[in-house]
Amino acid sequence: MTLLEVKNLKVEFQTQDGVVSAVRDLNYTLEKGKTLAIVGESGSGKTQGAFAILGLLPKNGKASGSVLFNGTEILNLSPRKINEYRAAKIGIIFQDPMTSLNPYLRISRQLTEVLERHKGMSRSQALAESIRMLDAVRIPDAKNRIHMYPHEFSGGMRQRVMIAMSLLCGPELLIADEPTTALDVTVQAGIIDLLVDLQEDFGTSIILITHDLGIVAGSCEDTLVMFDGRVMEYRKTEELFANPQHAYTKGLLAAVPRLDKKVERLSTVSYDFLAQGREL
Structure with a gap:
Protein backbone atom coordinates (compact mmCIF):
# COMPACT_ATOMS: atom_id res chain seq x y z
CA MET A 1 0.00 0.00 0.00
CA THR A 2 1.34 3.42 -0.99
CA LEU A 3 2.25 5.76 1.86
CA LEU A 4 3.88 8.62 -0.05
CA GLU A 5 3.48 9.68 -3.66
CA VAL A 6 5.51 12.57 -5.04
CA LYS A 7 4.44 13.94 -8.43
CA ASN A 8 6.26 16.53 -10.53
CA LEU A 9 7.83 18.15 -7.47
CA LYS A 10 9.75 21.32 -8.22
CA VAL A 11 11.72 23.44 -5.75
CA GLU A 12 12.89 26.93 -6.69
CA PHE A 13 14.71 29.66 -4.81
CA GLN A 14 14.42 33.37 -5.46
CA THR A 15 17.89 34.93 -5.33
CA GLN A 16 19.41 38.29 -6.19
CA ASP A 17 20.49 36.80 -9.51
CA GLY A 18 17.07 35.36 -10.32
CA VAL A 19 15.29 32.05 -9.84
CA VAL A 20 17.42 28.97 -9.11
CA SER A 21 15.91 25.51 -9.63
CA ALA A 22 17.00 23.00 -6.98
CA VAL A 23 14.57 20.16 -7.82
CA ARG A 24 12.99 19.58 -11.22
CA ASP A 25 10.08 17.22 -11.82
CA LEU A 26 10.81 14.73 -9.03
CA ASN A 27 8.55 11.66 -9.10
CA TYR A 28 8.53 8.60 -6.85
CA THR A 29 6.34 6.45 -4.61
CA LEU A 30 7.07 4.83 -1.26
CA GLU A 31 5.18 1.82 0.01
CA LYS A 32 4.34 1.32 3.68
CA GLY A 33 7.11 -0.44 5.58
CA LYS A 34 9.64 -0.03 2.75
CA THR A 35 12.85 1.97 2.34
CA LEU A 36 13.74 4.27 -0.55
CA ALA A 37 17.29 5.55 -1.01
CA ILE A 38 17.74 8.95 -2.67
CA VAL A 39 21.35 9.10 -3.83
CA GLY A 40 23.41 11.88 -5.35
CA GLU A 41 26.37 14.16 -4.84
CA SER A 42 26.21 17.36 -2.80
CA GLY A 43 23.96 19.95 -4.46
CA SER A 44 21.92 17.40 -6.41
CA GLY A 45 18.64 18.39 -4.71
CA LYS A 46 18.24 15.40 -2.38
CA THR A 47 17.74 17.34 0.84
CA GLN A 48 15.72 20.19 -0.67
CA GLY A 49 13.24 17.69 -2.06
CA ALA A 50 12.78 16.27 1.44
CA PHE A 51 12.55 19.71 3.04
CA ALA A 52 9.77 20.61 0.59
CA ILE A 53 7.75 17.62 1.82
CA LEU A 54 8.30 18.69 5.43
CA GLY A 55 7.55 22.36 4.87
CA LEU A 56 11.08 23.30 5.93
CA LEU A 57 12.13 25.39 2.93
CA PRO A 58 13.50 28.86 3.74
CA LYS A 59 11.40 31.94 2.99
CA ASN A 60 12.89 32.39 -0.46
CA GLY A 61 12.07 28.79 -1.40
CA LYS A 62 8.93 27.67 -3.23
CA ALA A 63 7.66 24.15 -3.91
CA SER A 64 5.13 23.12 -6.54
CA GLY A 65 3.70 19.84 -7.75
CA SER A 66 1.97 17.26 -5.58
CA VAL A 67 2.87 15.30 -2.44
CA LEU A 68 0.25 12.78 -1.32
CA PHE A 69 0.67 11.30 2.15
CA ASN A 70 -1.81 8.48 2.76
CA GLY A 71 -3.83 9.96 -0.09
CA THR A 72 -3.92 13.47 1.41
CA GLU A 73 -2.24 16.41 -0.31
CA ILE A 74 0.28 17.90 2.11
CA LEU A 75 2.37 20.18 -0.09
CA ASN A 76 2.06 23.83 0.92
CA LEU A 77 -0.12 23.16 3.95
CA SER A 78 -0.41 25.92 6.53
CA PRO A 79 2.49 26.07 9.04
CA ARG A 80 0.21 24.76 11.79
CA LYS A 81 -1.01 21.80 9.75
CA ILE A 82 2.39 20.75 8.44
CA ASN A 83 3.77 21.03 11.97
CA GLU A 84 1.15 18.49 13.06
CA TYR A 85 2.40 16.12 10.34
CA ARG A 86 6.03 16.64 11.36
CA ALA A 87 5.15 15.94 14.96
CA ALA A 88 3.06 12.80 14.63
CA LYS A 89 3.33 11.34 11.12
CA ILE A 90 6.72 12.27 9.62
CA GLY A 91 10.00 12.18 11.54
CA ILE A 92 13.38 13.45 10.38
CA ILE A 93 16.98 12.72 11.31
CA PHE A 94 19.17 15.69 10.39
CA GLN A 95 22.68 15.40 8.96
CA ASP A 96 24.98 16.33 11.80
CA PRO A 97 24.46 14.67 15.20
CA MET A 98 27.17 16.92 16.64
CA THR A 99 25.07 20.07 16.22
CA SER A 100 21.47 18.80 16.08
CA LEU A 101 21.09 18.50 19.85
CA ASN A 102 20.91 21.51 22.18
CA PRO A 103 24.22 21.51 24.11
CA TYR A 104 22.66 23.37 27.06
CA LEU A 105 19.89 20.86 27.80
CA ARG A 106 20.11 17.35 29.18
CA ILE A 107 19.07 14.55 26.83
CA SER A 108 16.11 13.84 29.12
CA ARG A 109 14.64 17.32 28.63
CA GLN A 110 15.10 17.27 24.88
CA LEU A 111 13.24 13.96 24.59
CA THR A 112 10.49 14.50 27.14
CA GLU A 113 9.60 17.89 25.68
CA VAL A 114 8.58 16.18 22.43
CA LEU A 115 6.14 13.87 24.19
CA GLU A 116 4.78 16.50 26.55
CA ARG A 117 4.06 18.89 23.69
CA HIS A 118 2.78 16.52 21.03
CA LYS A 119 1.38 13.59 23.02
CA GLY A 120 0.17 15.44 26.12
CA MET A 121 2.13 13.17 28.48
CA SER A 122 3.06 14.09 32.01
CA ARG A 123 6.75 14.58 32.80
CA SER A 124 7.03 11.15 34.45
CA GLN A 125 5.23 9.39 31.59
CA ALA A 126 7.40 11.14 29.02
CA LEU A 127 10.57 10.20 30.90
CA ALA A 128 9.60 6.53 31.05
CA GLU A 129 8.77 6.48 27.33
CA SER A 130 12.01 8.28 26.47
CA ILE A 131 14.06 5.71 28.40
CA ARG A 132 12.21 2.92 26.59
CA MET A 133 13.07 4.49 23.24
CA LEU A 134 16.73 4.93 24.16
CA ASP A 135 16.77 1.23 25.04
CA ALA A 136 15.23 0.52 21.62
CA VAL A 137 18.07 2.33 19.84
CA ARG A 138 20.58 0.36 21.94
CA ILE A 139 22.03 3.04 24.17
CA PRO A 140 23.60 1.22 27.14
CA ASP A 141 22.41 2.14 30.64
CA ALA A 142 19.71 4.39 29.19
CA LYS A 143 18.07 4.97 32.58
CA ASN A 144 21.15 6.82 33.80
CA ARG A 145 22.58 8.20 30.57
CA ILE A 146 19.36 10.00 29.70
CA HIS A 147 20.27 12.60 32.34
CA MET A 148 23.59 13.44 30.65
CA TYR A 149 24.37 16.34 28.30
CA PRO A 150 25.06 15.84 24.56
CA HIS A 151 28.81 16.48 24.92
CA GLU A 152 29.02 13.40 27.14
CA PHE A 153 27.96 11.18 24.21
CA SER A 154 30.06 10.02 21.25
CA GLY A 155 29.00 10.95 17.72
CA GLY A 156 27.41 7.56 17.15
CA MET A 157 25.51 7.72 20.44
CA ARG A 158 24.25 11.23 19.64
CA GLN A 159 22.92 9.95 16.34
CA ARG A 160 21.11 7.18 18.19
CA VAL A 161 19.55 9.84 20.42
CA MET A 162 18.39 11.70 17.29
CA ILE A 163 16.88 8.48 15.91
CA ALA A 164 15.09 7.90 19.21
CA MET A 165 13.77 11.47 19.17
CA SER A 166 12.47 11.10 15.61
CA LEU A 167 10.58 7.91 16.54
CA LEU A 168 9.05 9.10 19.83
CA CYS A 169 5.69 10.03 18.33
CA GLY A 170 5.43 6.86 16.24
CA PRO A 171 5.72 8.40 12.74
CA GLU A 172 4.68 6.44 9.69
CA LEU A 173 7.54 7.95 7.66
CA LEU A 174 11.12 8.62 8.75
CA ILE A 175 13.36 10.80 6.58
CA ALA A 176 17.02 10.13 7.36
CA ASP A 177 19.11 12.92 5.82
CA GLU A 178 22.71 11.70 5.58
CA PRO A 179 22.43 9.94 8.97
CA THR A 180 26.01 8.64 8.85
CA THR A 181 27.76 11.92 8.03
CA ALA A 182 30.93 12.57 10.08
CA LEU A 183 30.79 9.11 11.68
CA ASP A 184 33.49 6.43 11.55
CA VAL A 185 32.93 3.63 9.04
CA THR A 186 32.21 1.01 11.71
CA VAL A 187 29.78 3.39 13.43
CA GLN A 188 28.09 4.09 10.08
CA ALA A 189 27.38 0.39 9.62
CA GLY A 190 25.90 0.19 13.10
CA ILE A 191 23.55 3.12 12.44
CA ILE A 192 22.30 1.64 9.15
CA ASP A 193 21.79 -1.78 10.76
CA LEU A 194 19.87 -0.07 13.56
CA LEU A 195 17.57 1.70 11.10
CA VAL A 196 16.85 -1.60 9.34
CA ASP A 197 16.04 -3.31 12.65
CA LEU A 198 13.86 -0.43 13.85
CA GLN A 199 11.94 -0.50 10.59
CA GLU A 200 11.11 -4.14 11.19
CA ASP A 201 10.14 -3.43 14.81
CA PHE A 202 8.03 -0.31 14.22
CA GLY A 203 6.89 -0.81 10.60
CA THR A 204 8.09 2.67 9.66
CA SER A 205 8.72 3.62 6.04
CA ILE A 206 12.12 5.25 5.49
CA ILE A 207 13.60 7.67 2.97
CA LEU A 208 17.38 7.38 3.24
CA ILE A 209 19.15 10.38 1.74
CA THR A 210 22.83 9.75 1.08
CA GLU A 239 18.50 -4.26 -10.42
CA LEU A 240 20.25 -0.90 -10.30
CA PHE A 241 23.41 -2.39 -8.80
CA ALA A 242 23.40 -5.38 -11.13
CA ASN A 243 22.71 -3.47 -14.34
CA PRO A 244 22.83 0.34 -14.07
CA GLN A 245 21.39 2.05 -17.13
CA HIS A 246 22.44 5.70 -16.83
CA ALA A 247 26.04 6.83 -17.34
CA TYR A 248 25.96 8.84 -14.11
CA THR A 249 24.82 5.81 -12.07
CA LYS A 250 27.56 3.72 -13.65
CA GLY A 251 30.09 6.38 -12.66
CA LEU A 252 28.88 6.49 -9.07
CA LEU A 253 29.04 2.71 -8.74
CA ALA A 254 32.51 2.58 -10.28
CA ALA A 255 33.73 5.15 -7.75
CA VAL A 256 32.74 3.02 -4.74
CA PRO A 257 35.90 1.48 -3.19
CA ARG A 258 36.03 -2.32 -3.49
CA LEU A 259 37.79 -4.77 -1.19
CA ASP A 260 37.66 -7.61 -3.71
CA LYS A 261 39.59 -5.74 -6.42
CA LYS A 262 43.06 -4.24 -6.29
CA VAL A 263 43.22 -0.84 -7.97
CA GLU A 264 45.95 1.79 -7.95
CA ARG A 265 43.56 4.67 -8.50
CA LEU A 266 39.87 5.10 -7.71
CA SER A 267 37.53 5.78 -10.60
CA THR A 268 35.99 9.24 -10.93
CA VAL A 269 32.60 10.19 -12.33
CA SER A 270 32.58 11.37 -15.93
CA TYR A 271 30.09 14.09 -16.82
CA ASP A 272 30.14 13.42 -20.55
CA PHE A 273 26.49 12.42 -20.30
CA LEU A 274 25.58 16.10 -19.86
CA ALA A 275 26.13 16.68 -23.55
CA GLN A 276 23.80 13.79 -24.39
CA GLY A 277 20.84 14.74 -22.18
CA ARG A 278 20.58 14.23 -18.45
CA GLU A 279 17.62 11.92 -18.02
CA LEU A 280 17.36 8.19 -18.56
Missing part, protein backbone atom coordinates in the same frame (compact mmCIF):
# COMPACT_ATOMS: atom_id res chain seq x y z
CA HIS A 211 25.74 10.36 -1.27
CA ASP A 212 27.19 6.95 -0.40
CA LEU A 213 25.99 4.06 -2.55
CA GLY A 214 27.96 1.72 -0.34
CA ILE A 215 25.38 1.89 2.47
CA VAL A 216 22.37 1.43 0.19
CA ALA A 217 22.73 -2.10 -1.17
CA GLY A 218 21.60 -4.13 1.83
CA SER A 219 19.12 -1.71 3.35
CA CYS A 220 16.84 -0.25 0.65
CA GLU A 221 14.29 -1.85 -1.67
CA ASP A 222 14.36 1.00 -4.21
CA THR A 223 16.98 3.57 -5.18
CA LEU A 224 16.55 6.93 -6.89
CA VAL A 225 19.66 8.63 -8.28
CA MET A 226 19.65 12.43 -8.60
CA PHE A 227 21.90 14.94 -10.31
CA ASP A 228 21.34 18.66 -10.79
CA GLY A 229 17.84 18.42 -9.33
CA ARG A 230 16.76 15.74 -11.80
CA VAL A 231 16.16 12.00 -11.60
CA MET A 232 18.85 10.08 -13.43
CA GLU A 233 17.62 6.59 -12.59
CA TYR A 234 14.90 5.10 -10.37
CA ARG A 235 14.74 1.32 -10.01
CA LYS A 236 14.77 -1.61 -7.64
CA THR A 237 18.07 -1.45 -5.77
CA GLU A 238 19.13 -4.96 -6.73
